Amino acid sequence: MLPAVFAGREDTGSEVWLRSVTFERGRNYLITAESGTGKSSLCSYIYGYRNDFSGALLHDGRDVNTLSVAEWCEARRRHIAYLPQELRLFPELTAMENILLKNQLTGFKTQAQIMQLLEELGIPEKADSPVARLSIGQQQRVAIVRTLCQPADFILLDEPVSHLDETNNRIVARLVTEEAQRQGASIIATSVGNNVLINVDEELKL
Amino acid sequence: MKLIWKLLRKHISASQLIGFSIANLVGLTIVILAVQFYEDVKPVFNDEESFISKDYLVITRNVTGVGAMLGNSGEFGDADIADIEAQPWCRKVGRFANSEYSIYATIGLTGDRAMRTQFFFESIPGDFIDVNDAEWGFNPARPEIPVIVSRDYISLYNFGFAATQGLPQLSESMMGKIPLSFTLTGKGLNEVLPGRIVGFSNRLNTVIVPEEFMQWANERYGTGMKQQPLRLIVEVNSPGDIKIENYMKDHHYDVAGDKMSSSKANYFLTLIIGIVVVVGIIISLLSFFVLMLSIYLLLQKNTRKLQDLLLLGYSPAEVSKPYINMVIVINASVLLLSLVIMLLGRNYYMGMLSVFGTGGAGIWVSLIVGVVIMGLITTGNVIAIKRKIASLWRNS
Numbered sequence: 063m064l065p066a067v068f069a070g071r072e073d074t075g076s077e078v079w080l081r082s083v084t085f086e087r088g089r090n091y092l093i094t095a096e097s098g099t100g101k102s103s104l105c106s107y108i109y110g111y112r113n114d115f116s117g118a119l120l121h122d123g124r125d126v127n128t129l130s131v132a133e134w135c136e137a138r139r140r141h142i143a144y145l146p147q148e149l150r151l152f153p154e155l156t157a158m159e160n161i162l163l164k165n166q167l168t169g170f171k172t173q174a175q176i177m178q179l180l181e182e183l184g185i186p187e188k189a190d191s192p193v194a195r196l197s198i199g200q201q202q203r204v205a206i207v208r209t210l211c212q213p214a215d216f217i218l219l220d221e222p223v224s225h226l227d228e229t230n231n232r233i234v235a236r237l238v239t240e241e242a243q244r245q246g247a248s249i250i251a252t253s254v255g256n257n258v259l260i261n262v263d264e265e266l267k268l
Numbered sequence: 269m270k271l272i273w274k275l276l277r278k279h280i281s282a283s284q285l286i287g288f289s290i291a292n293l294v295g296l297t298i299v300i301l302a303v304q305f306y307e308d309v310k311p312v313f314n315d316e317e318s319f320i321s322k323d324y325l326v327i328t329r330n331v332t333g334v335g336a337m338l339g340n341s342g343e344f345g346d347a348d349i350a351d352i353e354a355q356p357w358c359r360k361v362g363r364f365a366n367s368e369y370s371i372y373a374t375i376g377l378t379g380d381r382a383m384r385t386q387f388f389f390e391s392i393p394g395d396f397i398d399v400n401d402a403e404w405g406f407n408p409a410r411p412e413i414p415v416i417v418s419r420d421y422i423s424l425y426n427f428g429f430a431a432t433q434g435l436p437q438l439s440e441s442m443m444g445k446i447p448l449s450f451t452l453t454g455k456g457l458n459e460v461l462p463g464r465i466v467g468f469s470n471r472l473n474t475v476i477v478p479e480e481f482m483q484w485a486n487e488r489y490g491t492g493m494k495q496q497p498l499r500l501i502v503e504v505n506s507p508g509d510i511k512i513e514n515y516m517k518d519h520h521y522d523v524a525g526d527k528m529s530s531s532k533a534n535y536f537l538t539l540i541i542g543i544v545v546v547v548g549i550i551i552s553l554l555s556f557f558v559l560m561l562s563i564y565l566l567l568q569k570n571t572r573k574l575q576d577l578l579l580l581g582y583s584p585a586e587v588s589k590p591y592i593n594m595v596i597v598i599n600a601s602v603l604l605l606s607l608v609i610m611l612l613g614r615n616y617y618m619g620m621l622s623v624f625g626t627g628g629a630g631i632w633v634s635l636i637v638g639v640v641i642m643g644l645i646t647t648g649n650v651i652a653i654k655r656k657i658a659s660l661w662r663n664s
Contacts, residue, residue: 109579111578111579131583131584131658131661132583135581135582135583138579138581139581144579146579150576150579152573152576154278155271155274155275159271159274162271163271163272163275163577163580164580164581166271167580167582168581212581
């Protein structure tokens with residue numbers, strides 16, 4: 063497959079674009095990329111909110127363009143957990159409300175488990191603060207907790223630790239890995255620099 | 269759902285929604301009030317009444333000045349009646365019988381407050397009158413005179429007499445309750461009998477009593493001079509038949525209770541109500557567009573939030589729901605409020621209409637009209653919201 067904006071390019075030097083790539087459940091992947099090579103585009107294609115690409119993308123053998131709205135909703139609730147690079151939190155809601163908005167949909171974690179995660183990430187006291195008042199690093203941690211509040215076959219993380227320090231990077235890597243292992247899920251993480259501390263089975267250059 | 273509402277209610281413009289609600293309230297109220305008014309007033313213009321069928325015509329001889337001078341009294345002779353009976357459109361003919369003695373009617377309580385007037389009675393064969401036998405009949409052992417009075421008399425009193433004399437206007441039901449008695453004089457007798465108004469008629473332009481009473485009273489008080497009838501009641505196959513009209517014209521007979529004027533009034537009433545309804549619908553339609561605009565603006569301002577909710581896995585239906593609920597609540601409130609205003613308005617005008625003797629129609633028609641209009645507006649709103657959110661799906 064190839065994003066529409068790259069149409070006409072014959073060799074992108076990428077291990078993903080114009081190649082046949084399979085992501086398997088249970089294996090972890092790191093996609094490294096330079097800025098502007100289509101990293102977020104790839105995530106949006108997999109998550110189904112953009113389809114401006116040529117070629118084919120299959121979910122369990124089915125062309126994603128044939129999936130219905132209901133099937134996409136189901137995929138987003140039960141199969142693919144996604145952390146967008148731009149986080150997409152609601153600034154007027156508190157950290158907890160942002161997380162609950164997802165958790166209400168999936169019923170996946172208890173409020174206590176959510177608090178536990180916030181505590182591990184060092185922001186329990188921010189639970190009731192509006193997200194608008196949190197630093198970008200704190201917001202990223204809230205978004206990560208929200209991502210983990212659902213059952214998943216794939217945990218898709220677009221630059222998950224770009225705003226985190228070494229310690230929090232490690233904590234995030236551990237929490238995500240534990241969650242993935244618990245569910246037998248796969249982690250697909252992207253990174254512009256190779257600073258994601260998640261152990262991966264395969265690394266692909268975009 | 270509470271969290272979604274907290275998120276999505278942002279940018280809701282109260283002033284726009286109030287503007288829409290008021291505009292729609294005005295439009296809808298105009299429509300349903302007009303429809304209700306039409307329904308309530310319609311019976312006043314219709315000549316249908318329960319006492320005599322539409323197939324009966326009351327005819328009189330057209331008395332001209334010259335005719336009267338030549339001694340033509342306006343009576344129907346036996347030959348005239350036989351000729352009418354022989355017509356193919358005629359089913360049967362009934363003669364009006366007149367009272368052959370002196371009558372005084374006393375209306376109101378006895379004493380100074382009573383109104384006394386010289387009076388007359390007419391009767392037609394009982395099979396032309398459709399009134400409950402218990403109410404319509406006469407028993408010499410317990411004499412009470414049931415009468416059917418022309419509705420014109422009430423109009424004459426209400427709009428001619430009462431209005432100019434500062435007296436209260438009376439409704440038909442009130443008229444029926446006023447004590448009434450008749451003093452009958454003849455053959456050396458002078459007796460007072462109680463009376464009772466059974467009903468009012470548009471088409472019997474006289475005072476009708478049961479035929480049994482007429483016979484009894486004419487024997488008891490009458491002079492014994494048999495009069496030929498001045499009026500006939502004719503049952504016809506089809507009252508609109510042109511042959512009847514031509515026959516009446518040729519023989520210089522008049523048909524009483526000409527419906528022309530009331531049908532004209534009815535036509536104008538329908539026309540005016542039609543115009544009012546159209547104006548109401550236009551206001552409603554404009555208010556519908558105000559709401560659409562307001563919703564589009566709201567969705568536009570909240571586009572990013574809606575897209576983010578869809579990204580979280582909320583379905584377009586779940587995301588639309590708060591707005592759809594909002595529209596339904598607003599529209600249902602407007603409908604309810606306009607029904608209340610309609611009922612209040614109706615209450616007000618029914619007071620004025622009661623003198624015409626109409627009890628009003630049911631409110632079903634206007635209720636259905638209101639529900640249908642609001643249903644259409646709401647459906648339009650809901651479809652617009654769903655389409656707009658569906659369009660966000662792919663671009664999220």
